[in-house]
Amino acid sequence: MKRLRTFLSSWEALLVVLLLLAIVLGSSLSPYFLTGFNVSSLTRDLMEKAIMALSMTLIIIAGEIDLSVASTLGLASVILGATWNAGVPLWLGMIIVLVVGATAGALNGLLVTRLGLPSLVVTLGTLALYRGLAYVVLGDQAVSDFPAAFTTFGFGSVPGTLIPWPFVVFVLLALVFMGVLHWSWIGRQIYAVGNNKEAARFAGIRVARLKLMLFVLSGLLAALAGIIFTARFSSARPDNALGFELDVITIVLLGGVNIFGGRGTLVGVILSLFIIGALRNALGLANVSGDIQNIVVGALLVFSVLGPNVAQYIQAALTRRRLAAGGSTKKV
Amino acid sequence: MTTTSKELEEVRTTPRVSQGRLVGLVSRVRELGLLIALLLIVVIVSVQVPRFLTVSNIEQILLSVAILAIVAVGETLVVLTRNVDLSVGAIVGFTAYVAADLFKQQPGTNLLVAILLGCVLGLVLGAINGLIVTVGRVPAIIVTLGTLYVYRGVDFVVAGGNQVSASDVPDSYLSLATTQIAGIPALILFAAAIALIFAYLLRSTRSGRQLYAIGSNPDAARLVGIRSNLLVFGTFLLSGLLCGFAGVLWGARFATVDATAATGLELQVIAAVVVGGVNIFGGSGTILGAMLGAIVLGTIDDALNLLKLSQFWLQAIDGAAILVAVTLDAFITRWLQRALIARRQR
Numbered sequence: 069m070k071r072l073r074t075f076l077s078s079w080e081a082l083l084v085v086l087l088l089l090a091i092v093l094g095s096s097l098s099p100y101f102l103t104g105f106n107v108s109s110l111t112r113d114l115m116e117k118a119i120m121a122l123s124m125t126l127i128i129i130a131g132e133i134d135l136s137v138a139s140t141l142g143l144a145s146v147i148l149g150a151t152w153n154a155g156v157p158l159w160l161g162m163i164i165v166l167v168v169g170a171t172a173g174a175l176n177g178l179l180v181t182r183l184g185l186p187s188l189v190v191t192l193g194t195l196a197l198y199r200g201l202a203y204v205v206l207g208d209q210a211v212s213d214f215p216a217a218f219t220t221f222g223f224g225s226v227p228g229t230l231i232p233w234p235f236v237v238f239v240l241l242a243l244v245f246m247g248v249l250h251w252s253w254i255g256r257q258i259y260a261v262g263n264n265k266e267a268a269r270f271a272g273i274r275v276a277r278l279k280l281m282l283f284v285l286s287g288l289l290a291a292l293a294g295i296i297f298t299a300r301f302s303s304a305r306p307d308n309a310l311g312f313e314l315d316v317i318t319i320v321l322l323g324g325v326n327i328f329g330g331r332g333t334l335v336g337v338i339l340s341l342f343i344i345g346a347l348r349n350a351l352g353l354a355n356v357s358g359d360i361q362n363i364v365v366g367a368l369l370v371f372s373v374l375g376p377n378v379a380q381y382i383q384a385a386l387t388r389r390r391l392a393a394g395g396s397t398k399k400v
Numbered sequence: 401m402t403t404t405s406k407e408l409e410e411v412r413t414t415p416r417v418s419q420g421r422l423v424g425l426v427s428r429v430r431e432l433g434l435l436i437a438l439l440l441i442v443v444i445v446s447v448q449v450p451r452f453l454t455v456s457n458i459e460q461i462l463l464s465v466a467i468l469a470i471v472a473v474g475e476t477l478v479v480l481t482r483n484v485d486l487s488v489g490a491i492v493g494f495t496a497y498v499a500a501d502l503f504k505q506q507p508g509t510n511l512l513v514a515i516l517l518g519c520v521l522g523l524v525l526g527a528i529n530g531l532i533v534t535v536g537r538v539p540a541i542i543v544t545l546g547t548l549y550v551y552r553g554v555d556f557v558v559a560g561g562n563q564v565s566a567s568d569v570p571d572s573y574l575s576l577a578t579t580q581i582a583g584i585p586a587l588i589l590f591a592a593a594i595a596l597i598f599a600y601l602l603r604s605t606r607s608g609r610q611l612y613a614i615g616s617n618p619d620a621a622r623l624v625g626i627r628s629n630l631l632v633f634g635t636f637l638l639s640g641l642l643c644g645f646a647g648v649l650w651g652a653r654f655a656t657v658d659a660t661a662a663t664g665l666e667l668q669v670i671a672a673v674v675v676g677g678v679n680i681f682g683g684s685g686t687i688l689g690a691m692l693g694a695i696v697l698g699t700i701d702d703a704l705n706l707l708k709l710s711q712f713w714l715q716a717i718d719g720a721a722i723l724v725a726v727t728l729d730a731f732i733t734r735w736l737q738r739a740l741i742a743r744r745q746r
Contacts, residue, residue: 179723179727183727183730183731184730185726185727185730186680186681188484188541189674189680189722189726190723190726192667192670192722193719193720193722193723193726194719194723195667195719196667196671196715196716196718196719196722197715197716197719197720197722197723198719199715199716199719200712200713200714200715200716200717200718200719201716203712203715203716204710204712204713204716207710207712208712311549314545314546314548314549317542317545318546321542327539327542357556359552359553359556359659360553360556360557361553362549362550362552362553363549363550363553363554363557365549366545366546366547366548366549366550366553367546367550369542369545369546369549370532370538370542370543370546370547370550373536373538373539373542374532374536374538377536377537377538378536
């Protein structure tokens with residue numbers, strides 16, 4: 069009973085309500101919203117953001133942020149296209165792309181951990197740098213003659229079902245991430261670092277190395293998302309996934325991860341992933357363009373941090389009033 | 401008794417004076433370094449392209465930097481208080497469209513009315529940012545990342561896929577960008593005047609100095625009675641106001657405006673401010689530095705153009721410039737701290 073009550077007042081419960089609201093909104097906007105085909109394509113549309121949100125969750129819990137993920141995705145995509153154009157076999161191209169992604173993440177991580185620079189600024193710089201490099205590699209060209217086997221992985225489904233292949237990749241990754249974050253010592257170290265960096269260091273956690281690994285992981289997953297994105301649209305363009313960082317960060321923060329680090333769960337993040345996905349899909353079915361959909365996502369981003377602050381403020385004010393009225397202090 | 405207290409005072413004051421001098425020296429070194437870099441670029445490029453150093457080309461560079469510089473003044477104020485405003489590009493784009501569209505709908509509109517409208521719109525958008533940051537206690541980067549997309553989205557709703565082109569607006573509006581006063585383009589004069597006014601206010605008024613205090617140490621600033629929230633709110637307000645004015649100018653300069661105008665401007669502005677030596681942690685930096693930063697980036701842009709190098713490098717260079725600048729600042733700060741500690745121990 070008590071557990072039920074704590075759940076009902078938790079952020080996750082709010083997310084479940086929001087998700088239900090999004091589904092109600094979607095099915096009222098379009099009769100096609102709740103069809104199996106639409107749910108499948110909604111899920112498929114989300115997977116790049118979903119994969120990047122996994123590593124973003126870990127980074128934000130550790131008290132940092134990575135604004136450069138969408139640019140890394142774009143860079144990965146054009147490098148895959150450029151290597152394929154140059155006659156490099158696709159499997160080798162993918163390995164090169166993953167290495168590039170990890171290197172991009174490592175540059176972020178080194179600047180943050182070695183020089184003590186704020187990750188916000190570093191990754192704002194690399195957001196411009198990596199996107200710029202993507203333009204340098206391909207100019208305003210696009211590569212689109214990828215082999216069918218590769219693109220089928222992007223927009224095909226597991227035979228006989230409506231389950232998109234990228235979703236399978238995401239589920240496997242999500243299971244690994246949940247295991248690591250919630251049931252392993254690495255996860256506990258990440259929370260410790262996010263809660264109190266100094267204390268974590270005194271407790272023997274190698275903070276710099278942990279953060280560096282997280283940034284490398286973020287670059288690696290962004291590159292993987294780049295491969296999936298390229299396969300899905302059968303197109304490598306420098307402006308691929310432009311602005312995706314908004315969605316990824318919104319998904320993580322709306323999922324209840326504290327922007328200052330130390331708190332949050334992957335369950336919340338996965339819930340909020342489908343809230344954003346359902347909202348965008350519903351608005352899309354109602355013929356609302358992506359740029360206008362951004363109003364809703366941008367507002368949700370601000371709300372996801374503002375909401376808890378306001379709730380806390382109201383709670384504090386109520387407590388103060390109760391104290392002033394001479395009531396019981398038991399609940400303080 | 402008196403002698404001891406005097407001695408104590410002396411002991412206490414000497415390091416403080418030298419500390420101030422040292423900090424001042426560093427910021428001067430920082431701006432000097434930027435000037436040297438600028439000179440190097442100028443020398444290298446003008447050897448290869450003689451046209452680079454002509455008056456008309458210099459005017460061209462300053463013209464291309466002018467609007468960005470106005471926005472950078474507001475951004476500097478925000479960054480000095482240890483905040484950041486990512487929504488500047490969206491505000492400029494939005495006001496540019498609204499101003500240009502006003503002339504399209506009502507060709508007889510007074511220029512001053514349009515400027516006023518742009519400024520008020522900018523103020524309102526800046527006030528929303530400022531309120532959420534100060535009253536809602538949400539980190540500025542989150543707020544302005546969100547409003548970047550919200551403002552741009554509202555711009556798309558308002559524009560509805562339409563475009564205002566040069567033939568839709570009266571010449572009086574376009575002349576805002578093309579008039580010359582005493583042989584100098586008005587745009588450059590606007591930017592210079594705004595930079596000078598704010599440089600003076602920042603340097604010589606109490607509120608201006610308090611912005612530095614807030615950025616250096618927010619908690620200490622609050623403890624000594626500085627009304628941080630009010631001032632931070634004020635900087636977002638001013639940033640919005642300047643963006644609104646810059647938006648009106650943007651419409652006049654580029655004449656063709658749709659909902660995508662000024663997309664990505666925020667990265668250029670932040671690059672200019674950071675390259676100009678304004679510490680991204682707040683607390684140090686000058687308007688003059690930020691202006692220098694904008695001019696350096698504008699000169700690189702122009703040089704690439706004249707050397708016929710790909711324009712695709714531009715964004716990568718902006719990004720690299722941000723990284724190099726913050727890295728350099730980190731080293732300077734570290735060196736400064738070490739020097740100060742050494743001096744204190746002596």
